[in-house]
Amino acid sequence: xxxxxxxxxxxxxxxxxxxxxxxxxxxxxxxxxxxxxxxxxxxxxxxxxxxxxxxxxxxxxxxxxxxxxxxxxxxxxxxxxxxxxxxxxxxxxxxxxxxxxxxxxxxxxxxxxxxxxxxxxxxxxxxxxxxxxxxxxxxxxxxxxxxxxxxxxxxxxxxxxxxxxxxxxxxxxxxxxxxxxxxxxxxxxxxxxxxxxxxxxxxxxxxxxxxxxxxxxxxxxxxxxxxxxxxxxxxxxxxxxxxxxxxxxxxxxxxxxxxxxxxxxxxxx
Amino acid sequence: xxxxxxxxxxxxxxxxxxxxxxxxxxxxxxxxxxxxxxxxxxxxxxxxxxxxxxxxxxxxxxxxxxxxxxxxxxxxxxxxxxxxxxxxxxxxxxxxxxxxxxxxxxxxxxxxxxxxxxxxxxxxxxxxxxxxxxxxxxxxxxxxxxxxxxxxxxxxxxxxxxxxxxxxxxxxxxxxxxxxxxxxxxxxxxxxxxxxxxxxxxxxxxxxxxxxxxxxxxxxxxxxxxxxxxxxxxxxxxxxxxxxxxxxxxxxxxxxxxxxxxxxxxxxxxxxxxxxxxxxxxxxxxxxxxxxxxxxxxxxxxxxxxxxxxx
Numbered sequence: 001x002x003x004x005x006x007x008x009x010x011x012x013x014x015x016x017x018x019x020x021x022x023x024x025x026x027x028x029x030x031x032x033x034x035x036x037x038x039x040x041x042x043x044x045x046x047x048x049x050x051x052x053x054x055x056x057x058x059x060x061x062x063x064x065x066x067x068x069x070x071x072x073x074x075x076x077x078x079x080x081x082x083x084x085x086x087x088x089x090x091x092x093x094x095x096x097x098x099x100x101x102x103x104x105x106x107x108x109x110x111x112x113x114x115x116x117x118x119x120x121x122x123x124x125x126x127x128x129x130x131x132x133x134x135x136x137x138x139x140x141x142x143x144x145x146x147x148x149x150x151x152x153x154x155x156x157x158x159x160x161x162x163x164x165x166x167x168x169x170x171x172x173x174x175x176x177x178x179x180x181x182x183x184x185x186x187x188x189x190x191x192x193x194x195x196x197x198x199x200x201x202x203x204x205x206x207x208x209x210x211x212x213x214x215x216x217x218x219x220x221x222x223x224x225x226x227x228x229x230x231x232x233x234x235x236x237x238x239x240x241x242x243x244x245x246x247x248x249x250x251x252x253x254x255x256x257x258x259x260x261x262x263x264x265x266x267x268x269x
Numbered sequence: 270x271x272x273x274x275x276x277x278x279x280x281x282x283x284x285x286x287x288x289x290x291x292x293x294x295x296x297x298x299x300x301x302x303x304x305x306x307x308x309x310x311x312x313x314x315x316x317x318x319x320x321x322x323x324x325x326x327x328x329x330x331x332x333x334x335x336x337x338x339x340x341x342x343x344x345x346x347x348x349x350x351x352x353x354x355x356x357x358x359x360x361x362x363x364x365x366x367x368x369x370x371x372x373x374x375x376x377x378x379x380x381x382x383x384x385x386x387x388x389x390x391x392x393x394x395x396x397x398x399x400x401x402x403x404x405x406x407x408x409x410x411x412x413x414x415x416x417x418x419x420x421x422x423x424x425x426x427x428x429x430x431x432x433x434x435x436x437x438x439x440x441x442x443x444x445x446x447x448x449x450x451x452x453x454x455x456x457x458x459x460x461x462x463x464x465x466x467x468x469x470x471x472x473x474x475x476x477x478x479x480x481x482x483x484x485x486x487x488x489x490x491x492x493x494x495x496x497x498x499x500x501x502x503x504x505x506x507x508x509x510x511x512x513x514x515x516x517x518x519x520x521x522x523x524x525x526x527x528x529x530x531x532x533x534x535x536x537x538x539x540x541x542x543x544x545x546x547x548x549x550x551x552x553x554x555x556x557x558x559x560x561x562x563x564x565x566x567x568x569x570x571x572x573x574x575x576x577x578x579x580x
Contacts, residue, residue, distance in 0.1 A: 004488060012386040012398070015379055019405045019459065022416035025426060029419065038425050082298035085291075092295055101302040103569060107510065109517020109561070111534045112554045115541060116309030119551070122326045123312055145305045148298065177286055199407075206409045209519050213541075223411050230411070230524060234419045242412040253407050257400050 023246060030239035037234040047240040054237065057225055064222035067136060068204035071143040075200040076193055078144065079151025086152070087159040105146040106153070114213030117142045121214060134216035142214045143207060147200035154199060158192035159185075195256045202249060310558070317551035318344045328548050348552035358553070361531040362560065368447070368522075368532065369515040372454040373508050376462040379455065380507065384466035385496075388473075399467065406460040414453050414524050421449050421525070445527030453521040458514075462507040469503025470496075502571060509568035513561055533557050 030048075034041035051057065082102055085092070092098075105113065121131055121138050131137050166188070170180045186193070208223035215221065229238055319328040335341045352358045387398045405413065420426045421444040428440040443449050473496065481491040519534035526532070533553065541550040 008382055008386040008389075011382040015383040015459070016401055018379070018456065019402075022420060022456070023405070023408065023413065025420065026412070026416040037419050038422070038429065078298050078301055081294045085294040085298065089291060089295060092291065094295075094299070098295065098299060099573075100569065101306060102298070103572065104565070105302075105306060107513040107561075107565065107568070109514055109519075109534060109557060111517055111519050111537045112310075112313075112558060113306075115537065115550060115554050116313045117305065119312045119316055119547070120305070120309040126326070141305060145302070148301070152298075177290065202407050202409075206411065208411055209538075223409075226411055226415070227520075230415050230418065234415070234422070238412075238415060239419075242409070242415065245412060246408050249407050249409070250404060253400070253404055257396075257403075 023242075026239055027243045027246065030236065030243040032236060032239075035236060037236050037239060047236040048244075051237050051240045051244075056220075057222070057237075057241070060220050060222045060225040063136070063219060064205055067140050067143065067221065068201045070140050071147055071204040072197045072200035074140075074144045075147035075151050076197045078148040079196055079200075080155050080189075080193065082148065082152040083155035083159050086156055102149050102152055105149040108146075110207070110209035111213075113142070113146060114210040117145070117210070118213040134214055135219035138214040138216070139211050139219065139221065142210050143200075143204040146210070147203050150199050150203060151196035154196040155189060155192045158189045162188055198252050198256050202252070205245075313551045313554050316548055317348055317555045318346070319548045319551075320345045320347075321546050321548050326547065327545060345548070348549050349556070351549065352552045352556050357531070358536065361533050361536045362556070364531050365516045365518075365533045366560075368450060368454065368518075368530070369512045372451060372458065372515055373462075373512045375451065375455045376459050376511050377504065377508060380459055380462035380466060381504075384463045384470055384503075387463075388467050388470035389475075395471075402460050402463050402467075406464075410457060411520060413457060414521055417449065417453055417456065417525060418444060421452070444525065447526065447530045449525035449527075450522050450530045450532075453525040454515055454518065457521065458511045461510040465506040465510060466500065466503040469500050469506070473499055502574075505571055506568065509564055509571075513564055513568070516561060517557055 029037055029040070031043050031045065032040055033044035033046070082098075085098065086095075086102075117138070118134075121134060124130060125132070162185075166184050167180050170184055171177070175183075206223065207221075208227050211221045212224060212227075215224065226238060226241070229235055315331060316328055319331055321327060322329045329343070329345075331344065332340055332342045383402070387395055387402070390398060418425075422428075423440040423442065423444070425444070427443070428437070431437045431441070443452075477495050477499075478491050481495055482488070486494070517534045517537075518532060519538050522530050522532040522535050523538070526535075534557075537550050537553045537557070540546045540553060
């Protein structure tokens with residue numbers, strides 16, 4: 001077995017190179033002086049400067065961040081409730097459809113989610129005059145709907161691996177169930193809540209397709225700006241923007257990974 | 270104990286508390302998903318049976334009160350006739366399935382050795398390696414697809430590199446072909462294959478392999494006879510996580526694909542945003558949904574058997 005290990009690690013290394021080289025190239029060429037993204041002509045940070053003066057892009061980024069933060073907060077609440085239901089309420093009536101509804105958004109093609117939610121919002125607007133126009137609210141609702149499913153997966157696995165003896169001890173000492181949940185359970189699953197929040201945040205920040213369907217004329221999110229710019233071809237400004245996003249996300253993931261701790265990574269299941 | 274019978278406290282514990290907890294934990298997510306996930310799909314089905322109209326919103330109503338309390342219902346099946354009968358749509362559906370199938374197999378071929386290497390790596394390296402797999406999954410999808418445009422285009426990094434090596438004379442045409450779509454999809458979905466495979470392989474009982482070795486089984490044969498069959502649930506879970514979303518993929522065929530790489534997600538997008546034909550776009554969505562029900566149910570069945578651990 002051991003003489004085959006180096007072959008296995010070679011394949012792993014090649015796979016990781018495949019995953020990382022494109023993004024690394026993107027970062028390297030964001031410091032390229034030339035407007036032609038793929039021809040190196042010297043080190044420069046001019047594209048970062050231009051990025052900071054691009055008001056349309058900054059507005060879109062701010063809108064996206066606000067949507068992502070609101071979405072993540074609601075998604076964590078709903079996802080945690082759903083995880084509680086699945087782990088703590090056993091075989092309740094309607095559990096099958098409940099799980100079905102919670103799994104489907106994970107794999108449902110984005111075009112279907114986007115189209116269906118837009119049609120819902122249009123129908124609702126005709127019937128009850130809400131939502132009045134599309135933008136922040138409709139995009140956030142759409143994002144919560146699929147993010148909460150991801151949060152539920154993360155929280156559920158933490159909740160089902162949790163040691164329940166502390167909760168039982170508190171109950172034996174007369175603490176009320178709600179108090180036990182708030183003071184003991186929540187702190188114990190806090191790392192999962194945080195990584196669920198971060199996951200929901202990045203999923204929202206990343207979404208082009210669903211937002212394009214449910215956005216109104218005045219609300220352009222960051223991925224929508226990137227998309228329309230990318231369709232025109234590669235641009236050094238997008239490289240600079242990509243570098244910033246990759247660095248922020250990597251920092252977030254590494255922090256979340258450290259918080260989640262070694263245990264939950266190395267012993268899944 | 271006296272507070273057990275006083276107002277709010279009695280609600281928060283005992284049977285009432287349990288009921289309240291059920292209501293919050295089960296009821297709230299149920300209501301949200303029913304309203305914003307299930308109901309919208311019903312509306313899509315309804316509009317797929319309507320006709321296009323020059324109105325706001327741009328479709329006809331399915332029912333109308335024709336006076337005297339008579340309800341008129343008009344169902345229009347032409348959208349489905351078009352989607353199912355038109356050669357262009359048929360080609361798009363077949364090509365989507367083909368791309369999803371090829372890419373799922375490629376992800377499996379590349380991802381299996383990676384997942385196996387990580388699952389059998391020393392404990393400390395495993396955490397780091399797993400993090401390296403998860404990191405790209407968190408990085409913007411759009412940006413990762415964009416990275417390939419700069420690499421694959423005619424005067425892009427790959428062609429420049431191959432020319433510099435002297436391997437090619439003129440630039441290869443890769444961007445805006447089906448090959449570029451394969452590369453983009455495999456690149457974007459590889460972590461979805463590796464993670465469930467890893468979860469499965471890391472739970473495997475390695476003493477089975479030792480037993481096989483003790484009984485004189487060669488390592489490769491032991492892999493075929495023991496490891497591969499045992500990892501089948503992981504293979505299936507990873508394959509479904511890749512296959513189902515890829516069939517409806519829009520961004521990758523739009524940015525990397527060319528005219529020959531027609532896919533359903535892109536057709537739906539064009540019908541909706543380009544032709545403003547909402548009923549036809551809805552019919553495409555319903556057909557796509559119907560196509561994905563079988564693999565989705567397979568995934569659900571598997572998930573229930575495994576208790577949701579792999580997904």
